[in-house]
Amino acid sequence: MKMEAADNSITLCQSCDLVIRKRALPTGVRALCPRCHTPLYDTPYCSINGMLALCLTAVFFFAPANLYPVLELEFLGSIRTTTVLEGALAVYQQGYWLVGVAVLVSAVLAPGLLLVSVLAQILIIKFGLHSRKLKKTLKQLLKMQGLLTQLTMLEIYVISFLVAAFNLADFATVSFGFGTFCFTMLFIMTLFLMREYDLEHMWSFLDEHQ
Known part of the structure; x- marks a missing residue:
């Protein structure tokens, strides 16, 4: 279970292949790649x-x-x-x-x-x-x-x-x-x-x- 949790917390930038650990975001905020600023993931506005x-x-x-x-x-x-x-x-x-x-x-x-x-x-x-x-x-x-x-x-x-x-x-x-x-x-x-x-x-x- 710990391995699955670790895998789910990591994402890969589709543009520059930078490995990024996911963090909790406020509603409506989108995470960007720190290297190339490509949108990565966000938290949907609507529950x-x-x-x-x-x-x-x-x-x-x-x-x-x-x-x-x-x-x-x-x-x-x-x-x-x-x-x-x-x-x-x-x-x-x-x-x-x-x-x-x-x-x-x-x-x-x-x-x-x-x-x-x-x-x-x-x-x-x-x-x-x-x-x-x-x-x-x-x-x-x-x-x-x-x-x-x-x-x-x-x-x-x-x-x-x-x-x-x-x-x-x-x-x-x-x-x-x-x-x-x-x-x-x-x-x-x-x-x-x-x-x-x-x-x-x-x-x-x-x-x-x-």
Whole structure:
């Protein structure tokens, strides 16, 4: 155990290969290499409990963001509403199946899986690191984290709502629905969650309990 503790307390500069012993840092402070000033490591600003709060809030907004209308169009007395899921299916049915699948994956499936994955990681770190099976599960989730992050593109669809409303304003009365608010809040919560999420820091919890 002493050898493992000693190994975990030492890091190697990726630029100049200087061996450096880690020290405890205040929150939000980053350690730099004394030789070449390359960033080495830092302490995440947000704690595990803080990430848990952000993740649960994002999960709370996930369902209404995808089930409630995001746009309401009134044209010649006719009112039409659409949700993110309906928009993806409509594009798919018009023959643009690749675009429809991309919308479905990047706006619905990937964000949902990302939130479930991060929530599971947090809960395992808080309560399940003494279980070998849960540690194996955490390892697999950490390996998939990069892919889920790259597939999640909520910001594109928030911008698309605004662009659509601007372009259609001359032809119809456009109003945002409750789903727009929930989708925007989902985007904001996910943005802050991933800003505070540090993959290397999450791996360190697993390394400490090997």
